[in-house]
Amino acid sequence: MNVAELVTVSIILLLVATCVALLTRWLRVPYVAGLVLAGLAITELLPRPIGLNDSLILNLFLPILVFEAAINTDLSRLRSTIKPIALLAGPGIVISSGITAALLKWELGLNWTAVLLAGVILAITDTVSVIAVFKEVAVPPRLSTIVEGESLFNDGVALVLFSLIVKIHDVGSLTILSGLQELFVVIVGGTLVGLAVGYLSTSLFVRSDEPLSTILLTLAVALGAFKIGQSFSVSGVVAVVVAGLIVGSIGLSSQISASTRLTLLSFWESISFGVNSFIFLLIGIEVDLLTLWRTLPAVLLAIVAYQVGRILCVYPLLAILRWFDRPIPWRWQHVLFLGNIKGSLSMGLALSIPATVTGREQIIAIVFGTVLLSLLGQGVSLPWIVKRLRLSQxxxxxxxxxxxxxxxxxxxxxxxxxxxxxxxxxxxxxxxxxxxxxxxxxxxxxxxxxxxxxxRRPDEFDLKSDGHRKLEAIRRRLLLAEKGALNEAIRKQILSEEVVQQRLKNIDEQLLALEDD
Missing domain, CATH: 1.10.287 (Helix Hairpins)
Structure with a gap:
């Protein structure tokens, strides 16, 4: 596609996205579902066919979306919900992928490499649609943090598993021990890269306290962390997540002026909105309705398979959570299950399946169909379901x-x-x-x-009231600050570990006793 055609296509897509935004707000339907439907309708308006490019999604769009989510994540609240997030984004994605792959293998008869790749792809949760619903319907902050945190780390773990399966396919075989070592190195290596890039950039934020230069610096951090991670053969997505969390919690500290922070966060909100708009429009454009109709039985089977995998991932793991953390209410678990919507990363990974994998085209068609039906089915019904659950008054x-x-x-x-x-x-x-x-x-x-x-006196102040919950949230942040100060004192060898351990244990008990729901 030449430059003139690219400009024409961009203008059409921008106009369509604008019209969809206005129309969905008026009709009160999810924006992303409207974009997908619009993409299906405007294919004939484009000068020539265009489609999703897996390299563009994985190397440009994905780092931007992940970094935007990371810098807007409250690190103190993330720490308080890290246990359910770690269960869902770690063992959860392995369980969900394995169950989905086994069901697809049983029904479709494809080879194990193809179904394992499909299982990982369909285990990815896309948080854009869910968070859009949360902006319309009030939900408890802890639930919103769990959803955002799971999606943030889910992407990284899924990409690592995907790369590991592709490597096994290329090499021919890999022992369990070698596979675990590879997994460990890739995740830990990505974390180290993210820490290095994040901390090195924080001093530059203070020195360049000017909106435009800060925007350029954050773009360099987001894309640079991803590319450096890839160049060292570790997880670029994990590197971007860690770097984004450091920039959001330390780089954008009180030492940065309010105007700079506001400009920066507004920029990343805008660029994330624009990237998502283009992606979901392209999803609608990319889906061939005739192909979808021919593969509809396999698509419906895949939807059932990944929903079964999600059920056996969410409810059992969160039941185990009761043993060592505050339990997750049943209604919250329903949202975590029903919010299992597929999106752009699933389609990007499907397109990046190596051509040497037998059954590649069938898997791509199935993934495209499941993404479309997921966005139009779950994406449209989720707001109504969340309202019916009455999660927050x-x-x-x-x-x-x-x-x-x-x-x-x-x-x-x-x-x-x-x-x-x-x-x-x-x-x-x-x-x-x-x-x-x-x-x-x-x-x-x-x-x-x-x-x-x-x-207020206890007899005037209901322990489940909103004011009490707010006070509990403030106390949680104070306790987390105390815990952070003690850990820092150990690291700097100001206090001995023996003295601090009992205090840390007491703080953890107080944190578990709070009800920051």
């Missing part, structure tokens, strides 16, 4: 608490920015004092009202 007390918190957060942020302007010499002290005092009135009022809410 937005009561008047909760609204009151959040309005006061918003007043407190914005007032404090404005005061911090005024301090920065005074320190840099931009703002005269007289004007600074006048403006800061106005914000202090707002802050003091919010603090007083919140203190009254949090200090």
């Amino acid at each position: 937005f009561s008047e007390s909760r609204q009151q608490v959040e309005e006061l918190q918003a007043q407190l957060i914005t007032g404090k942020a404005a005061q911090d920015e005024l301090d920065s302007l005074l320190k840099s010499g931009i703002l005269p002290k007289a004007i600074y004092e006048e403006m800061r005092s106005a914000y202090q009135v707002r802050v003091a009022g919010a603090e007083k009202a919140l203190r009254e809410l949090y200090n």
Whole structure:
């Protein structure tokens, strides 16, 4: 495709995406499902056929989407939900892939390499549709964190397993011990690359506290971590996840001005939205309805197979979780099962299956069909299901608490920015004092009202109320800060491990006792 045709196609896709965004908002249907349907409809409008490119998805789009999710992840809340996330994204994806592969092998009779690759591809969860629903329907923050965290690490583990199966296919055989060693090296190596890139970039963020240069730096970190990981034959996705978490928690610290942080996060939100829009439009364009109709029985079988795998992954593993962490409510587990929607990464991996794998074309057709039906079936029905489950009640007390918190957060942020302007010499002290005092009135009022809410007598304050939950969330963050300080003291050899261990145990017990739901 030449440049002129590329520009024409881009204009058509942008106009279609804009119309779909407006129409889906009016009809109150999921945006991604609308994009896929639009892609099916506009194929004839394009000057020539286009399609998904697996190299473009895996080397450009995937690092951008993963990095955007990572920098927006609250590390303290992620730490508090790491156990369910680790179960679902670790053993969970292995169990789900194995069950899906076994069912496909039994029914379709394909070779083991093909069905194992299909099992891994269909075990991937695409979080875009689910998080879009969460923005419309209020859900508990802990559930949202589990969904985002699972998807974040699920992608990395799936790509590692996919690469390992392809390597076994190319080599001819691989022992279990060698396979586990390879898996360990790839994941740990990706983590080390992400740590190195993330920490090396944090000092540059402070020195280049300017929006445009910071945007360029984050792009370099996202794409650079991925390419460096690949060049060392380790997981590029794991490297991007770790680097993104470090940049989001340390690089974008309070040392960066509020305007720079806002510009940067707005940029990544916009670029992620644009990339997803193009991907889901291209999914609709890529699917051949005639081919889909011919392979429909196999597609329906694949949907049943991966749903069975998901059931046997979510419910048993989260039942085991009760032994060493706070249990996950049944209604939350239903969302984790029903939110098992497929997306762009599944299609990109399907296209990247080596041509030497027997049954490659059949697997590609099946994956494309399952992605389409998943987006149109589960994607459209999920908002209605989440509402019916009534996961979170937005009561008047909760609204009151959040309005006061918003007043407190914005007032404090404005005061911090005024301090920065005074320190840099931009703002005269007289004007600074006048403006800061106005914000202090707002802050003091919010603090007083919140203190009254949090200090109500037990007989006036329902232990399951929204105010209590907010206070529990704050206590959780404080305990995590204490735990982090103790671990840092051990690392710097300020305190001995023997002295700290009992304190860490007490903090862990307090964390388990809290109900940050």
